[in-house]
Amino acid sequence: MKLVRELLFPLIAVVCAFFIGGIVVLLIGDSPLQTYRLLIGSAFSWPDGIGYTLFYATPLIFTGLAVAVAFRCGLLNIGAEGQLYVAAFATAYAGIELAGLPAFVLLPLCCIVAVAAGAIWGGIPGWLKARFGSHEVINTIMLNFVAIALVSYFTQYHYKIPGDPILQTAPIGGGAHLARLGRLIPGLPERIPLNLSFILAIIACGLVYVFLWKTKWGYELRATGQNPSAAEYGGVSIRKQIMLAMAISGGLAGMVGINEVLGYRYRYYDGFSDNYGFTGIAVALLGRNHPAGVFAAALLFAVLQRGSLPVDAFTQHVSKDIVQILQALVILFVAAEAMFRGPFQK
């Protein structure tokens, strides 16, 4: 019963969003049915549709988990964007500087660097809040600007190949390349960038679930989020939980760097993130801050992203911006959940 209810409201929100979106398409002068067939249908073709959709979903799963973990501790991490930039750059840095190491050392090391860099960047606002009580929302937003400017600077002035017109670093060592799933799955061409990070994202979902609901640490973190006074009464250090939650959150956001640098471009490419950190907030919201929900919501958003190109190309008037409209509507309806909840509970 509880599960049904948990599933029902996000579903209603999505259905309502598509309904309103359909009216918008109609007003623009296209057929909603045809538009939606293009939008959603293109995600399910094999191998390109499915391959790209899962590839798009990967960073959103990581950032969605990041926001969800922080939220379970009562914190709003708006800084996933900055955290993933720092992590991506750091892992590229490690991949370039330590390129000589054998793959079985270099690859795990680069992964750890990504997580650690994200955790540190997320941990800073956590520490600031625990130590001085300054609000994490302000600090994470500000640190986004710092992070993005900082990695741009290092890319431009220190790690770019001289003469390269594109703002990107030198390539990382071959040992740091994460295998594309095309090498493992017959019929999936290797040109599709879907890589082992996706498997890593699924594992992360499982680990976050076990951590939050099956360990004493998760209990303390959730207790802090639910009622800090009661957690304190139960002998839990609120400050420690805040720092821990922000560090874990940052670490999860940092895993986007693994997908981007080690699995896709094999270098740091400035400005790579398509607002993954911010979309992660919507993913967590729609997924009700639960790993399974985050996974499903990330897939939905990835489907929309994948479908935006064919919609742009094959409809008369509707542009790919319809995806933005749909995403915004989904979020609006999720946020307006109380509107549906009333009549359903009575």
Add this chain to the structure above:
Amino acid sequence: MIELRGLTKRFGEVLANDDVNITVTPGTIHAIVGENGAGKSTAMRIAYGFYTADSGDILVNGQPRVIRTPHDAIALGIGMVHQHFMLVEPMTVTENIVLGAEPGSAASLDLRKAAADIHTLSDEFKLAVDPNATIDSLSVGQQQRVELLKALYRRAQLLILDEPTAVLTPQEVEEFFAILRRMREQGKTIIIITHKLSEVLAISDNVTVMRDGRVVGDVKTRETNAAELARLMVGRDVLLRLEKPEARAGKSVLSIRDLSIAGRDGTRRLDKVSFDVRAGEIVGIAGVEGNGQTELIEALAGLTPGPSVSGSMTFEGRDITRLSARGRKEIGIAHVPEDRHRRGLLLDFSLSENTILGVHYRKPAVMGVGSVLLDQAGIQDRAERVIRDFDVRPPNPALPARALSGGNQQKLIIGREFELPPKLLLVSQPTRGVDIGAIEFIHRKIVAMRDGGCAVLLVSAELEEVTALSDRLFVIHDGTIVGEVDPRSATSEEIGLMMTGGRGAARGAGAPQAERPERVLGPRE
């Protein structure tokens, strides 16, 4: 004056009022009693226009009336004073009273005339409220009188008072009752909602008893007694006076010396308090809320930041002044906090998860390597035991704590703390907002704990509770222990006087308002 006929109101699955009939005679004080959730507040909120009944009629002075909003009620001469005051603190008494009924034209506000009117009203009922004082300078009792004035200013003939005495000291209660009697003499009709039987017997003319949304009794106060009312309320016989054997106190378990606690603003909340609690005895602390009790208990539970604490706390010969909350739980100090929603429970967590709060990091709540994984079976066992032993209803460990009634939430907390098992039990307001049946149960459990050799420190704002339970009783005022009394022989007047600092002794029962005499004597200018 007012008659409720066949009121029925449903909230979702709950039938809050089921065919409620109440007739209030003009010029009387009518008490409505019942346990929490019996539907008394719902019925009154319908009468005041906060809720609309699903069916039923309201008759005012014999005429059927439709009351959809509080505005309708006010127009019909009905006023209501809520349990939580609705006053704007930085504004003056006059400004608060005229709020929503401002005199003068749209462009000008004639506050001077209003102040004069209020002054006349205040004199008429001997309320002694200065119209020009700001609300935050008034005591709780005075604020309540402002609420009364608010209703009187709007020409209310019928006043509905929701748990009016909950926030008052014994002396203030006496004062307040005197005011109510004066109002009755002037022809006002008063409905008082309460769950304190002694007050019902002291003040009312008629009593309506409600249980489970229905009226189960309608009696004249003269013709009833506390035992009968309690039986009607609960539906079975209730032991009103706690029977407990003589305490067999052992050696000292907790010993505090010169304990002082600084508040956030640097003021002293607790000032050099010293006393001992021995094994097998209940030591009570009586006092008006906000006189340092909260700080004392929180400090003993290890929840006060170190720098704010001075003096020493010793537990079984060991200095615990700097020990963490977790450390104190580990050596056997259990704590039933005063505010169960803020401190005691994780409302959205299940009952099982709530029964391990504070011990969640050790066996039997955890298992495996490094004791990291929660042991679901162990937790389930513990939850089922607490639920069974403490009669928590409904007995479903998977329910969120939010789904329980106040009494059951409290039983869950007490059960959890008793599982520790404690050598020292810190209990604060154990029966606040708890039904009579559950109060009896909780009291017996606390006495049983004492008889098992546990030292108990009890803080309660309910004088009856501390005197009934305590073996020794201290009275606290303004952060200091002002004296010790014998709980068996001391009268509530004696204790009440000490609770207000004893300064009222020379001035008689006017103690509470005598604290700020310059503000109660009339307009200052």
